[in-house]
Amino acid sequence: MAKIVIDEERCKGCELCIPACPKNIIVMSEYFNKKGYHPVKQIKPEECTGCAFCAITCPDVAIEVFK
Amino acid sequence: MKKVFGSPKSLTKVPFTYCPGCHHGIAHRLIAEVLDEFGVREKTVGVCPVGCSVFAYVFFDCDMICAAHGRAPAVATGMKRAKPDSIIFTYQGDGDLASIGTAEIVHTANRGENITVIFINNAIYGMTGGQMAPTTLIGQVTQTSPYGRDPKTMGYPIKVAEMLSTLKGVAYISRVALSKPAYILKAKKAIRKAFQSQIEGKGFSLVEILSTCPTNWGLSPIEANKWLEENMIPYYPLGEFKTPEEVS
Numbered sequence: 001m002a003k004i005v006i007d008e009e010r011c012k013g014c015e016l017c018i019p020a021c022p023k024n025i026i027v028m029s030e031y032f033n034k035k036g037y038h039p040v041k042q043i044k045p046e047e048c049t050g051c052a053f054c055a056i057t058c059p060d061v062a063i064e065v066f067k
Numbered sequence: 068m069k070k071v072f073g074s075p076k077s078l079t080k081v082p083f084t085y086c087p088g089c090h091h092g093i094a095h096r097l098i099a100e101v102l103d104e105f106g107v108r109e110k111t112v113g114v115c116p117v118g119c120s121v122f123a124y125v126f127f128d129c130d131m132i133c134a135a136h137g138r139a140p141a142v143a144t145g146m147k148r149a150k151p152d153s154i155i156f157t158y159q160g161d162g163d164l165a166s167i168g169t170a171e172i173v174h175t176a177n178r179g180e181n182i183t184v185i186f187i188n189n190a191i192y193g194m195t196g197g198q199m200a201p202t203t204l205i206g207q208v209t210q211t212s213p214y215g216r217d218p219k220t221m222g223y224p225i226k227v228a229e230m231l232s233t234l235k236g237v238a239y240i241s242r243v244a245l246s247k248p249a250y251i252l253k254a255k256k257a258i259r260k261a262f263q264s265q266i267e268g269k270g271f272s273l274v275e276i277l278s279t280c281p282t283n284w285g286l287s288p289i290e291a292n293k294w295l296e297e298n299m300i301p302y303y304p305l306g307e308f309k310t311p312e313e314v315s
Binding site for chain 1 (some may be wrong): 068069078082085087090091092096247248252287288
């Protein structure tokens with residue numbers, strides 16, 4: 001059991017975490033955050049393994065990983 | 068559930084002001100994680116450069132000082148000599164370290180000052196709007212090389228890691244990249260070794276980090292990562308150029 005928490009206000013929608021995810025369960029959202037960026041969001045949270053590749057790749061330290 | 072990954076203590080909670088996809092944030096986080104792991108945050112002083120990362124003093128939760136353009140190694144030398152027990156690192160870009168600060172970095176390395184230099188090489192001047200840097204690749208189009216860098220009039224890209232590794236005072240030099248998770252993990256190892264060699268008093272250490280500047284390269288962050296791997300890594304090979312035997 002693992003989960004990630006995305007700080008949507010820190011996210012700048014650079015999309016670097018999307019190809020980093022081996023399960024392909026991170027996608028762009030359709031809404032905006034306060035800065036005007038589309039933050040990323042996780043789909044199918046039950047598939048997350050907590051590998052932390054998304055968090056390692058994130059240039060804005062916007063992702064926390066729990067396991 | 069236990070938190071297995073989060074913001075390191077050596078970073079403040081202030082959101083980074085860098086452009087989306089800029090690798091400065093990753094480099095900042097790796098340095099902060101290493102400071103946390105060694106438990107040296109309270110006695111660390113960082114020197115920020117002139118460039119986009121001039122704001123590093125806002126993001127690092129340790130003592131920071133801002134040096135004049137290119138002079139970070141000189142300021143670091145003074146601080147290390149005045150307080151030899153402190154951990155001193157400089158964080159410099161290619162315009163700062165390889166252009167205006169060439170004299171300072173070469174002589175600081177040659178004197179074997181016991182400091183750690185984090186050198187961000189993104190092959191362009193970021194903050195000033197994308198001008199040609201000494202590390203700009205041959206043929207690369209920038210604001211000041213609109214027809215591509217021509218070595219006949221503009222010289223060749225400087226390989227800082229190789230150049231400095233010939234100096235005797237240098238203890239540890241390596242080049243890493245931040246374009247994919249595997250590289251990022253290796254980059255952290257290299258930064259760890261650099262700080263370790265300073266803590267053990269081995270001498271000058273430098274980590275050259277190949278990073279992207281999506282805004283000034285005119286690419287999306289994902290395309291910029293690809294461009295880095297296809298163009299920069301062949302010219303700037305990754306790896307360690309000098310290691311003291313005891314640091315491994």
